[in-house]
Amino acid sequence: MLVAVLAIGYFSFMGSVYYYSVGELLALESPKQEERLKVRGELLSKAPSSGLLYEFEICDVDDPSIILKVVHSGDIPNDFDIGRQLVIDGRYDATEGVFRSKEILTKCSSKYEPAT
Numbered sequence: 001m002l003v004a005v006l007a008i009g010y011f012s013f014m015g016s017v018y019y020y021s022v023g024e025l026l027a028l029e030s031p032k033q034e035e036r037l038k039v040r041g042e043l044l045s046k047a048p049s050s051g052l053l054y055e056f057e058i059c060d061v062d063d064p065s066i067i068l069k070v071v072h073s074g075d076i077p078n079d080f081d082i083g084r085q086l087v088i089d090g091r092y093d094a095t096e097g098v099f100r101s102k103e104i105l106t107k108c109s110s111k112y113e114p115a116t
Contacts, residue, residue: 019087022060022068025099033093040087040107041068043080058086072101079106 020028022041041058044067053073060066070088080086090101 021062022058023063023066025068025092026066028092030094033091033095035091036089037092037099038087038089039068039092039099040085043082043084043086045082046080058088061085068099069097070099070101072104074102076104077106080104 019038019040022039025037025039039058040061042061042064044057044059044064046054046056052075053071054076056070056072057067058070059068070090072088072090085107087105087107088099088101089103089105090099092099
């Protein structure tokens with residue numbers, strides 16, 4: 001029992017968070033609309049902003065044919081460019097098929113390129 005409590009405390013402290021791929025999110029049987037999720041994908045398209053709302057689409061990194069529509073409220077990163085890998089944080093509205101995000105993190109591609 002003590003080991004279980006310590007393990008839960010350790011992982012809570014370390015902030016381990018699972019990032020769904022776009023395909024995994026869309027395959028969930030019944031995601032709870034109030035549940036906060038993190039999803040990773042590649043920025044596919046973006047529309048001009050309307051105030052503080054941004055609409056864009058991300059695709060699954062492993063299968064670009066799987067696409068998720070995103071409505072983001074708030075600031076966007078400076079390097080918010082087509083083709084950039086993102087992690088978005090928010091809630092999925094399955095009835096509308098839209099992910100409503102509040103935070104966007106961009107992955108730095110230079111960290112993943114091999115040194116020459």
